[in-house]
Amino acid sequence: MTERYRILRKLGEGGFGRTYLVRDRKLGKLWAMKEWKENEGSMEEEFRILREMESPCFPRLVEYFRENGKQYLVMDWIRGMTLEEKLLKDGPLPWRAAAGYALQLCGALEKLHGGKPSILHLDLKPSNIILTQDGPRLIDFGSAVLETEVGKKDGKDRPAAGTPGYAPPELATQEVDVRSDVYGLGAVLRVMLDGGKGDGIPEPLWEIVDRALQEKKEERFGNVREMRLALETLLKEESEEEKKKMFRAEKERAFGRTAACLTAAAAFLAAFLWFFALQPQVPSMSGAWEAGSVRKEFICSGKRREILSDTSLWELMYQGEGEKKIFGIRHFLGEALKKTVR
Numbered sequence: 001m002t003e004r005y006r007i008l009r010k011l012g013e014g015g016f017g018r019t020y021l022v023r024d025r026k027l028g029k030l031w032a033m034k035e036w037k038e039n040e041g042s043m044e045e046e047f048r049i050l051r052e053m054e055s056p057c058f059p060r061l062v063e064y065f066r067e068n069g070k071q072y073l074v075m076d077w078i079r080g081m082t083l084e085e086k087l088l089k090d091g092p093l094p095w096r097a098a099a100g101y102a103l104q105l106c107g108a109l110e111k112l113h114g115g116k117p118s119i120l121h122l123d124l125k126p127s128n129i130i131l132t133q134d135g136p137r138l139i140d141f142g143s144a145v146l147e148t149e150v151g152k153k154d155g156k157d158r159p160a161a162g163t164p165g166y167a168p169p170e171l172a173t174q175e176v177d178v179r180s181d182v183y184g185l186g187a188v189l190r191v192m193l194d195g196g197k198g199d200g201i202p203e204p205l206w207e208i209v210d211r212a213l214q215e216k217k218e219e220r221f222g223n224v225r226e227m228r229l230a231l232e233t234l235l236k237e238e239s240e241e242e243k244k245k246m247f248r249a250e251k252e253r254a255f256g257r258t259a260a261c262l263t264a265a266a267a268f269l270a271a272f273l274w275f276f277a278l279q280p281q282v283p284s285m286s287g288a289w290e291a292g293s294v295r296k297e298f299i300c301s302g303k304r305r306e307i308l309s310d311t312s313l314w315e316l317m318y319q320g321e322g323e324k325k326i327f328g329i330r331h332f333l334g335e336a337l338k339k340t341v342r
Helices: 044-051 083-090 095-113 169-173 178-192 203-212 224-277 285-297
Strands: 005-013 018-024 030-037 061-067 070-076 129-132 135-138 315-318 326-330
Touching: 005 030, 044 061, 083 129, 083 178, 095 129, 095 135, 095 178, 095 224, 178 203, 178 224, 203 224
Parallel strands: none
Antiparallel strands: 005 018, 018 030, 030 070, 061 070, 129 135, 315 326
């Protein structure tokens, strides 16, 4: 069978096997193929169960076979960046993204744990999680074990695996169950949040992390479903609180815009009133005629005079009442047109 698959390059190496990128000479497709030694325990039963399960969170298994003292597992090659590579490149994730990934991984683990019998992954860590456009996918089931086989001599009798910092304490004694994967997922979530150093992270999210990482299994979430529900509740409550904050901020901005408009209108009105208050008052028409008559009596004969701008109509100005000689004319706005007749 190995002649059917041409190895292109090594994708990774774990405690109990190596994973290669291979090309299927028969179908022309690219697969990921994991290789174990026979003495590392059989994966045939796990393959049989996983093949029947469908989830976007872990690769589809294609084939299992033994050859030359080794066993092989062929599965989909998932293109993407591992969570470990993502964290090394960009640093900690925003808390919403981290909680969202953890939520999706809870769904994948529920699929594994819900099988008959349950499958325990037991090696949850950033390098075993690939980030794709459709979300995170769980890979590398080299440490996985059937829950019914835990502690049995005829089951997986290899030494405890796991990765320091992610492996639950009980892995050393093989007293593992579904809560062991709760611990591993809690450790992954903590690392996505910068190991507890991140700012602006809701306190309830830290409470979820702390509960998942309790040393005693009895003090953790009873299963990944409970952890998923806690994450869903947190995200829902934080979303509603964020909407309230946005609504309050919008109200404050609207109030600010209204206040600014009112202030501008008041300033314009004040300027308008101030401008017209400075303009000279225009006498009434009757007052203008009276003023013109009075002025005619005070014009001195034979002399040119400046005409004062204190009336509101055009009128003729005379040198004397009897001579009827025009002295000049003036406008009611106060402009004098001096046109003298000598």
